[in-house]
Amino acid sequence: MLRLYLQTTCLQGRYSLQSNLHRQILSKLKCMGIYQNQYYRRFSNDTKEEEQLEQIYYGPLTPQIKAVKIFSLTSSVAGLMAQPIIVKQAATIGSTSLLVVICSMVGFFTFITPLLLHFITKKYVTEMCYDPKTCTYKATTINFFLAEKELEFTCDDVSVPEIPGMFTTFHAKGKPLFVEARHFNNPLYYAKLMGYDKPMDFKLGEIEDSDNNQK
Template identity: 40%
Template structure:
């Protein structure tokens, strides 16, 4: 009868062996379930893109304010204002003091609600917002979905209130738009009552 070449027999044997045996891979399997990072606070659902800029501006403001306080006595002595009238000294110190203290305070008031990162724990439906404190350290604000309140009038530096605290986020920086809708309560069923128009 017809004889198969030896190479064909070897190839057929390899296919039969591989079809019945699974060789484990040394590479871990990739899982594309979610792009959000997880932590003890839940899933990372938002990251602000201005975090480094806000921190840099505040640090620069603090440094310039500190430098102003250090050189102010030298300016008073070298310009002769230290021996001038008391009213002139008060006016000079008042002008310098406004820029020295008011600028950092104003920057903090404007940026204290800027959210650096926002985490969501789906099991408890709680959120953890990470913001900058006045000393440039990270501050955690934990709140529930029921505590979120959207202001009736749009505000420049407040997207929503978590209890009594105003927080600022950019809707375009939520990788999953549904996370933003759930946070703001836009996924709730719409209810209409005739009492609302009376």
């Protein structure tokens, strides 16, 4: 009887342990399933948002611009690091005019060149995407430190200047951008941005008003 009692108690203890382990495993599996479902949903939402955007333009000079800016920034950093040594070596010569010339040359290639290069390339659009659901455009440019900047706008935010400035095709939300028409996947996107689909205004009213004023 004692043996039977011990066997039954051991079996009950094992069964209770197994049931507790089974419950814990099931609860962990449920939590993992919930996390997996949430992850899959977030991942699917991100992929859907990326699939919604259609790339309509790519700037062909993007690799060259990045390479030139990298070279310019590295040369500027090297110039800053070497400037104390150059000034010290130039001071040993004893000529003030030579020291001024050396410092001005080093300062030009260290500071002026990267700023001038950024002024020229900051308007260049490296990539442009279009969202057909919201009818919005997303233009990507490069800032001074080679980081990508995105600008979202619509056709209503675009203004084409009568006299385009240097490296400027149109303004989007007041920011000048430069694109090349031949590198659009579909010329209709360029025509829509430039307002070629809108009725043309020949400004005949202004000519008539000027003639009346002359009379």
